[in-house]
Amino acid sequence: xxxxxxxxxxxxxxxxxxxxxxxxxxxxxxxxxxxxxxxxxxxxxxxxxxxxxxxxxxxxxxxxxxxxxxxxxxxxxxxxxxxxxxxxxxxxxxxxxxxxxxxxxxxxxxxxxxxxxxxxxxxxxxxxxxxxxxxxxxxxxxxxxxxxxxxxxxxxxxxxxxxxxxxxxxxxxxxxxxxxxxxxxxxxxxxxxxxxxxxxxxxxxxxxxxxxxxxxxxxxxxxxxxxxxxxxxxxxxxxxxxxxxxxxxxxxxxxxxxxxxxxxxxxxxxxxxxxxxxxxxx
Amino acid sequence: xxxxxxxxxxxxxxxxxxxxxxxxxxxxxxxxxxxxxxxxxxxxxxxxxxxxxxxxxxxxxxxxxxxxxxxxxxxxxxxxxxxxxxxxxxxxxxxxxxxxxxxxxxxxxxxxxxxxxxxxxxxxxxxxxxxxxxxxxxxxxxxxxxxxxxxxxxxxxxxxxxxxxxxxxxxxxxxxxxxxxxxxxxxxxxxxxxxxxxxxxxxxxxxxxxxxxxxxxxxxxxxxxxxxxxxxxxxxxxxxxxxxxxxxxxxxxxxxxxxxxxxxxxxxxxxxxxxxxxxxxxxxxxxxxx
Numbered sequence: 001x002x003x004x005x006x007x008x009x010x011x012x013x014x015x016x017x018x019x020x021x022x023x024x025x026x027x028x029x030x031x032x033x034x035x036x037x038x039x040x041x042x043x044x045x046x047x048x049x050x051x052x053x054x055x056x057x058x059x060x061x062x063x064x065x066x067x068x069x070x071x072x073x074x075x076x077x078x079x080x081x082x083x084x085x086x087x088x089x090x091x092x093x094x095x096x097x098x099x100x101x102x103x104x105x106x107x108x109x110x111x112x113x114x115x116x117x118x119x120x121x122x123x124x125x126x127x128x129x130x131x132x133x134x135x136x137x138x139x140x141x142x143x144x145x146x147x148x149x150x151x152x153x154x155x156x157x158x159x160x161x162x163x164x165x166x167x168x169x170x171x172x173x174x175x176x177x178x179x180x181x182x183x184x185x186x187x188x189x190x191x192x193x194x195x196x197x198x199x200x201x202x203x204x205x206x207x208x209x210x211x212x213x214x215x216x217x218x219x220x221x222x223x224x225x226x227x228x229x230x231x232x233x234x235x236x237x238x239x240x241x242x243x244x245x246x247x248x249x250x251x252x253x254x255x256x257x258x259x260x261x262x263x264x265x266x267x268x269x270x271x272x273x274x275x276x277x278x279x280x281x282x
Numbered sequence: 283x284x285x286x287x288x289x290x291x292x293x294x295x296x297x298x299x300x301x302x303x304x305x306x307x308x309x310x311x312x313x314x315x316x317x318x319x320x321x322x323x324x325x326x327x328x329x330x331x332x333x334x335x336x337x338x339x340x341x342x343x344x345x346x347x348x349x350x351x352x353x354x355x356x357x358x359x360x361x362x363x364x365x366x367x368x369x370x371x372x373x374x375x376x377x378x379x380x381x382x383x384x385x386x387x388x389x390x391x392x393x394x395x396x397x398x399x400x401x402x403x404x405x406x407x408x409x410x411x412x413x414x415x416x417x418x419x420x421x422x423x424x425x426x427x428x429x430x431x432x433x434x435x436x437x438x439x440x441x442x443x444x445x446x447x448x449x450x451x452x453x454x455x456x457x458x459x460x461x462x463x464x465x466x467x468x469x470x471x472x473x474x475x476x477x478x479x480x481x482x483x484x485x486x487x488x489x490x491x492x493x494x495x496x497x498x499x500x501x502x503x504x505x506x507x508x509x510x511x512x513x514x515x516x517x518x519x520x521x522x523x524x525x526x527x528x529x530x531x532x533x534x535x536x537x538x539x540x541x542x543x544x545x546x547x548x549x550x551x552x553x554x555x556x557x558x559x560x561x562x563x564x565x566x567x568x569x570x571x572x
Contacts, residue, residue, distance in 0.1 A: 078379065141489075
C-alpha cells in the first residue's frame with residue numbers, strides 16, 4: 001500500500017482520539033501508528049509495542065562563559081522570552097523560558113555565549129505486531145513539545161505505508177505541527193454541547209490549513225443530531241459513529257482494543273478505513 | 283482568598299463536570315477556566331459577558347517587501363524554518379526577533395499579534411466566571427492562563443474562594459494554572475491511561491510544594507485500577523477525597539446543558555457534595571495555618 005498520512009484530532013482531550021487512532025492503525029495493518037500527544041502519550045498502553053529504539057530529543061540553550069562576559073547586557077536585551085536576566089555579577093539563564101532561537105548567541109558582541117544541548121524528551125520506536133510504533137514524550141514542565149514533533153515528522157516523511165498520527169489535544173501550535181502534510185484529518189467528537197464547541201474550533205483550524213477532513217462521532221447515541229446538523233452545514237462527511245456503551249469504557253480502562261472486544265466496532269472500523277481511503281483518493 | 287486548582291493530566295476525565303458542580307455548591311467564589319484551548323466551563327454556567335479584553339500573545343516578524351534586498355540572511359539564521367522565499371510563515375515564527383536584529387537593511391519588524399480574548403462574565407444568579415478564547419492555531423501559551431488568573435483575582439471582590447478549572451496536560455500552561463494555589467484537586471479515572479496521566483501531572487507539580495488531593499471519577503468502572511490508584515495515593519501521602527460513580531446522569535445533564543446540581547438526588551451530586559466538604563476543610567485549615 002502506498003504511503004499517506006491521516007491525522008486524528010479532536011479539539012480537546014478525552015473525546016476518543018487515541019481510541020480511533022489505535023484501532024484504525026490496527027485495522028489498516030502494515031501501518032505506522034504515531035503518538036504525537038507528547039504530554040500524555042497513551043497509545044502504547046493499547047498497542048503494547050516492543051520498543052526497539054529510544055532516542056533523546058535535545059534543544060540548544062545558552063551558557064554564559066563568565067570569564068569573558070563583560071555584563072554588557074546585549075543578550076538580555078535581545079531575548080524576547082525573558083530567558084536571560086542580568087544580576088550584579090552575572091547573567092542568569094532560565095532554561096524553561098528559552099525558545100532556542102539563538103538571538104543571544106548571535107547578538108553577543110564578545111562571543112561569550114556557548115550553545116549547549118539540553119534534553120527535553122524522548123522518542124521511542126518499536127513494533128506492535130503488524131503495526132510500526134512511534135511515540136514522543138515530553139519531560140515535565142518543558143515549555144513546548146514542538147521540537148519533538150519536528151523530529152517525529154522527519155521520521156515519517158518518506159514512509160511508504162499508511163501513517164496514523166494521534167495528534168495532541170487542543171487547537172494550538174503543536175497540533176499544527178502534527179497535522180502538517182496530512183492527506184486527511186479525522187476529527188473525533190462527542191455529541192454534547194462541549195463536544196460541538198471544541199469540534200468547531202478544530203474544524204476552523206483544519207480549514208485554515210487547507211487539509212481535507214472528515215468526522216467520527218464517539219460515544220454516539222441520543223443527541224447526535226447536533227453534530228450531524230453541523231457537519232451537514234459545513235459539508236463534512238461523518239465517517240463513523242461509535243456507540244456509547246459501558247462495556248467499551250471498561251475495555252478502554254483495561255487497555256484493550258475495541259475492535260478486539262466487539263464485532264460491531266470491528267465492522268465500523270473496517271468501513272471507516274475503506275471510506276477514509278476513498279476520501280484520500282479523490 | 284483560598285485558591286483551588288482542578289487538574290487531571292489529560293482532558294475528558296471530568297474536570298469541568300467537577301468544576302461546574304462545585305460552582306453551584308460553593309456560594310462565595312469566583313471561577314476561572316484556564317483550559318484556554320477548549321474553554322467549556324461557561325457553556326454550562328452561561329454567564330453573560332461583562333468585559334472582553336483583547337489578548338496579544340505573541341509577536342510575529344513581517345518583511346517589508348519594498349526594503350528587502352533578498353539577501354537571504356534571515357532565512358539562513360531562522361532556527362524555526364519560518365522564512366522561505368523572503369516571506370514569513372506566521373505559524374512557524376516564534377517572534378524571537380533574530381531576523382529583525384540581523385537584517386542589514388532594517389526591512390523586518392515584529393508586529394504584535396492578537397491571539398485571543400480574556401472574558402469576564404456573570405451569571406443571572408450573580409456568579410462570576412473568567413475564561414479565555416484562544417484563536418485556533420495560536421500558541422497556547424501559559425501567558426494567557428496567567429492573564430485569566432490575574433483577571434479573576436482583580437474581580438475577586440469579597441469572594442472567599444477562587445476555583446480554577448485547570449489546563450489539561452503536564453506542560454507550561456498547567457504549571458501556570460497551578461502556581462501559587464493552596465490546593466490541587468486531581469480528577470482521574472480508573473483507566474490505565476488515567477492512572478499514568480495522574481502520575482505524570484503529580485510529578486510535574488512536585489517541585490511546587492503544593493498539596494494535592496485526588497478524586498477518582500467513574501471509580502466503579504474498573505475497581506481494580508481504582509484500588510491501584512488508592513494504593514498509590516496512600517503510599518504517597520495523597521488523600522483520596524472523592525470516589526464518584528459512573529452514572530449516566532452526568533451524560534444526561536451535559537447533553538441538556540445542565541449542572542449536576544439540578545439532579546440533587548443523584549448519587550453523583552451527593553458524592554461531589556461530600557467531596558467538597560473534605561476539600562473545604564483541608565483548604566480552610568491550610569490557609570489558616572499560614
